[in-house]
Amino acid sequence: MASELQTQVRAFILENYLFTDDESALGPDESLLDRGIVDSTGMLEIIMFIEDELGVQVADEEMIPENLDSVNRIAAFVSRKK
Amino acid sequence: MQQSVARSFLDSVERHRSSNALITIERAWTYEELGRLTGAVSSFLGSTKLERGDRVAIILPNCPEYVAVFYGIHLAGCVVVALNTQEPAPVLARLLEHCGARVLFVDDKLRELPQLRELTSNGDLRVIPVSEDSGEWSEIVSGSLPNFRRHVVDSRSSDLAAIIYTSGTTGSPKGVMLSQTNLFANTQSILNYLPISWVDKCFNVLAFYYSFGNSILHTHMTAGACLILQNHVAFPHAVLKRMESEKATSFYGVPTTFALLFGRDRLRDANLSALRYIAQAGGPMSVAQQQQLAEDLPGTEIYVMYGQTEATARLSYLEPAHLVDKAGSVGKAIPGVTLRVGSSDESKHTAESPGEVYAFGDNIMSGYWNDSMASSEVLRDGWLRTGDLGYFDNDGFLFLTGRSSDMIKTGANRVSPAEIEDVIARLDGVAEVGVYAIDDAILGQAVAAAIVTEPGVELDIQDIQRQCLAGLSSFKVPKSIKFVESLPKTSSGKLKRHVLVKDYEEREQSE
Numbered sequence: 254m255a256s257e258l259q260t261q262v263r264a265f266i267l268e269n270y271l272f273t274d275d276e277s278a279l280g281p282d283e284s285l286l287d288r289g290i291v292d293s294t295g296m297l298e299i300i301m302f303i304e305d306e307l308g309v310q311v312a313d314e315e316m317i318p319e320n321l322d323s324v325n326r327i328a329a330f331v332s333r334k335k
Numbered sequence: 336m337q338q339s340v341a342r343s344f345l346d347s348v349e350r351h352r353s354s355n356a357l358i359t360i361e362r363a364w365t366y367e368e369l370g371r372l373t374g375a376v377s378s379f380l381g382s383t384k385l386e387r388g389d390r391v392a393i394i395l396p397n398c399p400e401y402v403a404v405f406y407g408i409h410l411a412g413c414v415v416v417a418l419n420t421q422e423p424a425p426v427l428a429r430l431l432e433h434c435g436a437r438v439l440f441v442d443d444k445l446r447e448l449p450q451l452r453e454l455t456s457n458g459d460l461r462v463i464p465v466s467e468d469s470g471e472w473s474e475i476v477s478g479s480l481p482n483f484r485r486h487v488v489d490s491r492s493s494d495l496a497a498i499i500y501t502s503g504t505t506g507s508p509k510g511v512m513l514s515q516t517n518l519f520a521n522t523q524s525i526l527n528y529l530p531i532s533w534v535d536k537c538f539n540v541l542a543f544y545y546s547f548g549n550s551i552l553h554t555h556m557t558a559g560a561c562l563i564l565q566n567h568v569a570f571p572h573a574v575l576k577r578m579e580s581e582k583a584t585s586f587y588g589v590p591t592t593f594a595l596l597f598g599r600d601r602l603r604d605a606n607l608s609a610l611r612y613i614a615q616a617g618g619p620m621s622v623a624q625q626q627q628l629a630e631d632l633p634g635t636e637i638y639v640m641y642g643q644t645e646a647t648a649r650l651s652y653l654e655p656a657h658l659v660d661k662a663g664s665v666g667k668a669i670p671g672v673t674l675r676v677g678s679s680d681e682s683k684h685t686a687e688s689p690g691e692v693y694a695f696g697d698n699i700m701s702g703y704w705n706d707s708m709a710s711s712e713v714l715r716d717g718w719l720r721t722g723d724l725g726y727f728d729n730d731g732f733l734f735l736t737g738r739s740s741d742m743i744k745t746g747a748n749r750v751s752p753a754e755i756e757d758v759i760a761r762l763d764g765v766a767e768v769g770v771y772a773i774d775d776a777i778l779g780q781a782v783a784a785a786i787v788t789e790p791g792v793e794l795d796i797q798d799i800q801r802q803c804l805a806g807l808s809s810f811k812v813p814k815s816i817k818f819v820e821s822l823p824k825t826s827s828g829k830l831k832r833h834v835l836v837k838d839y840e841e842r843e844q845s846e
Contacts, residue, residue, distance in 0.1 A: 268797065270809070271801070272797045272798075272800035272801035286569055288446060289446055289809070291569070292421075292567065292569070292810075293568045294746060294777055295569075296569035296570070313572040313599065314572055317570050321569075321570070
């Protein structure tokens with residue numbers, strides 16, 4: 254069962270980078286960078302989304318693949334910080 | 336024996352055998368190892384039925400295999416066509432067909448590979464996936480010979496060495512043809528003014544398949560220096576840590592790279608004391624951003640540079656000493672290059688009335704592949720029309736004020752609006768479309784589109800963007816799409832893009 258956070262994060266990425274609302278287009282554990290869904294600029298936009306829309310500040314040292322490089326990783330990171 | 340960048344690389348292999356040529360995330364590669372792999376590729380190509388001048392394509396990210404394949408192709412007497420790894424399969428297939436590639440070395444993890452294989456299955460293109468698990472590649476690698484020089488085909492200076500595709504209309508891709516002389520001459524000119532030597536460890540984030548990254552590759556391999564390969568800056572903190580721990584001595588970027596990596600005051604806590612110089616090209620960086628860099632990196636020299644693919648890479652540079660008193664200038668022509676503004680009297684061009692910048696030298700391309708019409712539009716008596724507007728100040732420093740052509744610069748990418756218009760115009764329900772550039776804080780410029788729909792048709796923005804993604808790389812998909820009743824045009828029917836830009840800005844302000 255997907256958490257509300259996971260759904261929110263996935264919707265943002267689907268809408269802005271894959272231009273679809275078809276959830277099957279992006280697996281929850283797929284690497285956003287390896288699949289070429291976002292580039293370095295896109296990752297910065299995701300960080301801005303986390304800070305502005307999800308209300309969690311991302312410190313510099315937290316900007317690592319383990320926290321940000323898939324829907325599940327982002328959702329887990331944000332819920333830890335909330 | 337002719338001079339060439341591949342020949343210079345072989346000299347470095349002999350001189351710096353045990354020095355590091357490349358450092359990847361996994362490990363370091365010595366010049367000897369890289370030389371052996373290069374020899375293996377060239378011997379393999381020599382054993383096939385390829386003829387001198389045949390095109391061999393590369394679709395690989397920056398990695399040791401890219402470098403070995405590049406020089407291996409040259410040593411076998413063939414022409415390198417390195418394509419953008421971000422392009423979708425239909426675009427890649429079209430470019431491979433356009434240049435008549437006979438062999439393709441491709442990243443076996445490329446997302447588009449299955450579709451690309453399908454699209455190219457009818458031709459006689461030999462596709463070689465590059466991976467440890469690929470039988471063919473393993474066989475090539477295991478064929479590495481200690482004495483590969485005897486397999487080398489001697490190139491002539493006028494031989495075509497590389498084709499670099501830049502964005503054009505989809506009907507006619509623009510392949511910039513660079514000769515062995517072009518590559519060699521521009522590499523030597525750059526080594527004349529940049530302090531690159533064999534002790535350098537350059538931290539490289541720029542793709543080798545673009546002309547800027549291509550010039551970094553050849554200058555460093557010629558100088559016997561080391562390139563630290565970093566393929567993205569998505570996690571800037573971690574990237575800066577790597578730069579620190581590797582004790583990088585130099586760094587190159589486009590304005591977006593600097594904004595992404597050095598933003599958020601990150602440099603305050605970083606220890607980049609080994610960094611001797613940084614160099615910027617690929618579009619204008621604001622004077623404020625330059626000055627911020629100079630403050631944040633007190634012991635580091637800053638080179639502002641200017642160039643374009645049609646000139647192999649570099650045309651001019653501003654000496655670090657003039658960063659303040661000539662702020663905003665792209666400096667003077669590099670050795671071996673002559674620059675001129677306007678077609679006759681240069682002195683009449685000022686900040687108020689700039690003229691077009693022309694360039695001359697051994698680095699200027701011979702033309703666009705199979706497109707004499709487009710070639711003759713930009714090449715006149717050996718001079719290159721750059722499409723950039725500018726003027727010289729009283730001390731002979733060049734200032735650029737804008738472009739006379741419509742090209743959009745987004746991040747490190749040069750994008751032709753016509754290419755995007757071609758794709759959108761073919762979508763169902765679209766009557767007309769105009770593509771233009773809007774300001775973007777990180778990218779410099781972003782792509783925007785104004786669309787006139789067919790009568791009675793309603794289109795969804797997301798649908799259009801998704802359909803674009805099938806035929807365009809993601810950086811070309813418009814970030815902003817507006818529906819309009821009609822497009823602004825001149826009396827002869829030419830689209831007035833500047834009006835679209837003005838309308839967009841006015842709308843943004845009123846919202």
